[in-house]
Amino acid sequence: xxxxxxxxxxxxxxxxxxxxxxxxxxxxxxxxxxxxxxxxxxxxxxxxxxxxxxxxxxxxxxxxxxxxxxxxxxxxxxxxxxxxxxxxxxxxxxxxxxxxxxxxxxxxxxxxxxxxxxxxxxx
Numbered sequence: 001x002x003x004x005x006x007x008x009x010x011x012x013x014x015x016x017x018x019x020x021x022x023x024x025x026x027x028x029x030x031x032x033x034x035x036x037x038x039x040x041x042x043x044x045x046x047x048x049x050x051x052x053x054x055x056x057x058x059x060x061x062x063x064x065x066x067x068x069x070x071x072x073x074x075x076x077x078x079x080x081x082x083x084x085x086x087x088x089x090x091x092x093x094x095x096x097x098x099x100x101x102x103x104x105x106x107x108x109x110x111x112x113x114x115x116x117x118x119x120x121x122x123x
Contacts, residue, residue, distance in 0.1 A: 001025035003114030005095050010120045011085055019080040021095030021114055028076040029053075032101050034110065035069060035080045037091035037119075046105035047093070048080060058104060062088075085121045092116040 096110035
């Protein structure tokens with residue numbers, strides 16, 4: 001099983017980035033996918049979740065209206081489009097997978113994790 005996150009980098013405040021997560025080794029379409037992030041010195045926090053088919057999503061309040069999660073089951077990919085970035089969004093972003101759509105904000109419920117990709121937003 002592997003979740004490979006990519007797309008992080010350095011961006012100026014107000015800019016955009018698109019993160020990608022490539023899945024392998026499990027039946028991707030049977031899994032709920034989420035993004036979490038961990039800011040320096042802080043605990044990992046929930047960012048967004050998408051259900052198996054992609055027609056159900058939920059976001060942390062701070063990301064609503066700025067971030068969009070999507071998935072492509074044929075390609076076994078999940079994405080996070082991040083717009084209007086600010087310095088508070090600087091973090092390592094992780095993709096994660098589990099096979100039920102509840103308790104989505106609890107990181108302990110997730111079965112698989114990617115390695116993380118660093119997003120740095122400069123002022």
